[in-house]
Amino acid sequence: MPDTAPAPSTRDRLIQTAMKLFWEKGYGSTSVADLLQAAGVNSGSLYHFFPGKQDVLLAVLDAYRDGIGPMLLAPAWQGVDDPIERVFALLARYRLGIVQTDCGYACPIGSLALEIHEPDPPVRKALAANFNAWTDAIEACLVAAGPRLPRSLDRRELARFVLTTMEGGVMQARTHRDVAYFDSSVRQLRLYFDHLEREAADKPSRAKAPRKRPTSRGTK
Amino acid sequence: MPDTAPAPSTRDRLIQTAMKLFWEKGYGSTSVADLLQAAGVNSGSLYHFFPGKQDVLLAVLDAYRDGIGPMLLAPAWQGVDDPIERVFALLARYRLGIVQTDCGYACPIGSLALEIHEPDPPVRKALAANFNAWTDAIEACLVAAGPRLPRSLDRRELARFVLTTMEGGVMQARTHRDVAYFDSSVRQLRLYFDHLEREAADKPSRAKAPRKRPTSRGTK
DNA sequence: GCATGACTTGATTGATCGTTCAACCAAGTC
DNA sequence: GACTTGGTTGAACGATCAATCAAGTCATGC
Incomplete structure (x- = not known):
């Protein structure tokens, strides 16, 4: 088993990236655009999984x-x-x-x-x-x-x-x-x-x- | 001596209002517009006394x-x-x-x-x-x-x-x-x-x- | 082969952000 | 009465914000 990371889903990627960004920059100072870019996700996908920020x-x-x-x-x-x-x-x-x-x-x-x-x-x-x-x-x-x-x-x-x-x-x-x-x-x-x-x-x-x-x- | 508050200057009014707003809502969540309205001051006056927020x-x-x-x-x-x-x-x-x-x-x-x-x-x-x-x-x-x-x-x-x-x-x-x-x-x-x-x-x-x-x- | 539903795309919206600016005002000063 | 100085006015600007949405992709079931 070469890799133990089984390609995280978009949703998980958003959460993990947000955990990092909210921790580093805070909630208010992390824009949705920051999160999207860091996670490599488009805005529509975020709002598909979450009603809002x-x-x-x-x-x-x-x-x-x-x-x-x-x-x-x-x-x-x-x-x-x-x-x-x-x-x-x-x-x-x-x-x-x-x-x-x-x-x-x-x-x-x-x-x-x-x-x-x-x-x-x-x-x-x-x-x-x-x-x-x-x-x-x-x-x-x-x-x-x-x-x-x-x-x-x-x-x-x-x-x-x-x-x-x-x-x-x-x-x-x-x-x-x-x-x-x-x-x-x-x-x-x-x-x-x-x-x-x-x-x-x-x-x-x-x-x-x-x-x-x-x-x-x-x-x- | 009827009043001990000698009509605070615009600058002081801004600072006192900002003390209240930053305390209540935080710095990032207090917009300049909030501050201006609460202090009854126009934006130009603020930027006359302060370079920025x-x-x-x-x-x-x-x-x-x-x-x-x-x-x-x-x-x-x-x-x-x-x-x-x-x-x-x-x-x-x-x-x-x-x-x-x-x-x-x-x-x-x-x-x-x-x-x-x-x-x-x-x-x-x-x-x-x-x-x-x-x-x-x-x-x-x-x-x-x-x-x-x-x-x-x-x-x-x-x-x-x-x-x-x-x-x-x-x-x-x-x-x-x-x-x-x-x-x-x-x-x-x-x-x-x-x-x-x-x-x-x-x-x-x-x-x-x-x-x-x-x-x-x-x-x- | 085609309908369905889950997911993605990314341009776009309207609101709000901090900041700027030209015009204006009132009190001194010469 | 023109000039200066310190302060005021408020519309306007570009950037950025969270959120939207119509169109597209793709695996699955039938």
Whole structure:
């Protein structure tokens, strides 16, 4: 099997090209003509598959969401099993994106979320679904961390805080054209996690076995 | 003295109107025609004062920066003296903006920072200057907190983290149309601060006077 | 062989975009 | 009372925008 790419359909080509262009230039700054040219498609074909530009955006947002697992988490977590280290491995993945784009990186979801000021309900929901998929994955890590985090700690809330850290860090790194601003936020988040782990270790969950911290720390 | 508003000049009117429109609708989605109509100005006048639309943006960004003190910090900090509480009073101010706009609020700087994907250098610098003004103010609070925070803690880094928390929280609250997402991030930041203060209290600064926490929570 | 339906083609539409420009106005200045 | 200066007016321009549509292609079923 020489090629694994079985000639993507016109529709898929449009979506994939739009994923790239919306990410690079934003939704409003990507004209339909840009998309058509980059995808090698005529306008009639686009409007055969999609009622309008916004429907392309919806398809793109669905594709982003579906890609979070295979395209983002899978490579980020390769060889990383410790659930807490997975949180920071994901953030490290974003850091990689930042340096690789010379600090031009922006989270496509975050960018679109702030760019679209009066989003139609379906667009807003699609953006929210992306954030949910992201935080759900992090929340699963935090739940898997079990007694290493304080019992009373709201895992879902902390997961949202991790997303906050990523988005805020990316935004500042981009604006200042300096990864250091991203690193600052991640480092502070790490310090917070350290405190949480210490707190959990000091006063263990309940009457359960007061076992020590897991020895395999897993990070580099 | 019946009126304190001395009939703003055309230029000022343009800038103030643009501040409002760019904030509400974004830069790209605000057409020059929108701006002209809202400000009650003819196109020729705009181009008499500004070479182009982007120069209006630059003036707006400068105005934002100059307004951080009097328009944002002053009301947020009214009656709040404790430096750490000031940090959270500012965040509470943003919360107010969120609920008042029915979760439609977006930080104008953050929005613009993510909307403008390939900013000309002056625009990028103006955005960065806004972020700097913001974090400088927070950093001053954290420095003023003195021994209540760990000696080794990098105040500037934590200040950036506070900005990160605000931007990420605003972004999620807006996307989900639910303040709870903002509250989540702020609450986590508060927990982090609690840990930091406890750490600083446990192992006081150095061999200095092991004095207790300052009794008067008021700083200034 | 021919009708059907899915898909493609690309010129074209009308709206809107940022910007330009010649004419105009009012208050000083000589 | 002519000249200058700083500002205003609003029609107009070309570019670009998202969207349309009549005509064409092509595989399939009958």
